[in-house]
Every structure is written in structure tokens, then in C-alpha cells.
Amino acid sequence: MEIIKVENINKFIANEHILKNINLSVKQGEFVSIIGPSGSGKSTLLYILGLLDQPTDGKVFVENQEINFKDKKRISEIRNKKFGFVFQFHYLINELTALENVMVPMLKSGVEKSVAADIAIKNLEKLGLEKKQDRRPYELSGGEQQRVSIARALSNNPLVIIADEPTGNLDSKNTEIVMEIFENLNKEGKTIIMVTHEIDLAERTQRIIKLKDGEIIEDLKKI
Numbered sequence: 001m002e003i004i005k006v007e008n009i010n011k012f013i014a015n016e017h018i019l020k021n022i023n024l025s026v027k028q029g030e031f032v033s034i035i036g037p038s039g040s041g042k043s044t045l046l047y048i049l050g051l052l053d054q055p056t057d058g059k060v061f062v063e064n065q066e067i068n069f070k071d072k073k074r075i076s077e078i079r080n081k082k083f084g085f086v087f088q089f090h091y092l093i094n095e096l097t098a099l100e101n102v103m104v105p106m107l108k109s110g111v112e113k114s115v116a117a118d119i120a121i122k123n124l125e126k127l128g129l130e131k132k133q134d135r136r137p138y139e140l141s142g143g144e145q146q147r148v149s150i151a152r153a154l155s156n157n158p159l160v161i162i163a164d165e166p167t168g169n170l171d172s173k174n175t176e177i178v179m180e181i182f183e184n185l186n187k188e189g190k191t192i193i194m195v196t197h198e199i200d201l202a203e204r205t206q207r208i209i210k211l212k213d214g215e216i217i218e219d220l221k222k223i
């Protein structure tokens with residue numbers, strides 16, 4: 001099943017043509033990486049795929065439903081229920097513990113507090129953070145912070161994980177840990193779309209989409 005599809009999308013920012021007539025669809029279970037030189041439009045495309053930004057023109061579909069970019073309430077509902085986001089910087093809330101941070105998206109979508117806490121604990125366990133659940137972000141290492149943000153991204157059991165340079169701020173050991181987490185999540189069936197500038201990480205994914213000057217110049221599927 002196609003999870004996300006974009007048709008003929010263009011993006012202009014201040015008269016600059018950032019994305020040029022992009023057509024792309026991502027199927028359930030795919031692990032896709034988006035690569036390309038700095039400024040080629042990788043993050044802009046990822047943000048449109050994750051409904052964090054809208055194209056200047058063209059269509060975006062999530063599970064075959066066309067997105068109406070005027071309906072901000074619906075878009076934020078879809079984002080919260082169907083997407084899990086992981087960024088280069090973790091954006092965890094400093095005042096909250098790891099556990100509370102992971103609970104945030106669930107509480108936002110109306111999950112009861114004790115249920116949210118149970119799910120959050122399970123997700124933290126999955127990421128090897130069961131002993132760190134009461135720590136605040138500043139009491140965790142960079143790698144642990146990023147794992148908490150992955151646990152948070154998983155909290156609503158999203159359809160797809162959208163990751164923008166998720167290892168960009170990590171050393172090689174933690175990069176490996178995060179990549180293995182993504183690979184395992186993908187083996188369990190999770191769809192992942194990841195922007196990276198590290199070609200060796202992209203090569204571990206099943207599909208590599210190469211952007212140059214706002215155009216897809218290669219779409220390499222290994223299976």
C-alpha cells in the first residue's frame with residue numbers, strides 16, 4: 001500500500017525554485033533515504049512528506065487521501081497520529097523527564113495517562129532506556145537523548161517515521177546504535193524516510209533517492 005505520495009510538487013521560497021516537479025510514492029514497510037548535496041532540497045521535501053510544510057503547487061496524498069492544506073486542524077491530527085518525527089536536534093522538553101517526554105504525543109491525542117505511561121515505558125525499554133526514564137534531557141548523553149526522541153516518535157505507533165539527519169549530531173558509536181534501532185523497526189514493518197548526507201548510512205537502506213538542485217536525479221530500489 002502507498003503510504004505517502006506526492007504528485008508534481010513544486011516549492012518556491014522567495015522566488016527560488018527549491019523543488020522542481022517532484023513525483024514520489026513511498027510504500028508501507030519501505031526504508032527510504034534521501035541524499036544529495038547541501039541545499040538540494042532534501043529537508044524541504046522531507047518536511048512536505050511529513051506535512052510540516054506545504055508545496056507551492058502539486059498534490060500530497062496520505063494513505064490515498066489527498067491532503068487539503070487549508071485544513072490545518074486535520075493536518076495536525078494526521079501528523080500526530082500517523083507520523084513520528086526524529087530530528088538532528090532532539091527537541092525534548094527540558095522540564096520533563098524522559099518518560100514524560102515520550103508521553104507527550106499520546107496525551108495530545110487523548111490517550112489516558114496511565115495507558116500512555118505504560119506504552120512510554122515499553123518504548124523506553126525497547127530502546128534500552130528503562131533505567132533512565134526519570135532523568136531529564138540534560139541528565140542524559142547525546143545518544144540517549146536521541147533514543148528518547150525515537151521513543152517519543154514511536155509513541156503513537158506511527159505509520160511512518162520521518163527522520164531529518166537523525167545521526168547528524170552523534171558520534172560513530174551512537175550513530176550505529178540509532179541505525180540499528182531504525183533497521184530493527186523497519187524489520188518489524190515500520191516505514192522510515194530518512195534524510196542523510198552520509199552515503200554509507202543511505203546504502204544500508206532499501207531505497208536511495210538522490211536529489212540535485214531540487215530534482216530527483218536517481219531513485220535506486222534494492223528490492
Ligand SMILES: Nc1ncnc2c1ncn2[C@@H]1O[C@H](COP(=O)(O)OP(=O)(O)OP(=O)(O)O)[C@@H](O)[C@H]1O
Pocket residue numbers: 013014018036037038039040041042043044045197
Ligand atoms: N525558510 C527558508 N527561507 C529561505 N530559504 C530557504 C528556507 N528553507 C530552505 N531554503 C532554501 O532552500 C534550499 C533547500 O534547502 P533544504 O534545507 O531543503 O536543503 P538540504 O538539501 O536539506 O540541505 P542541507 O543538507 O544543507 O540541510 C536552500 O537553498 C535553502 O537555502
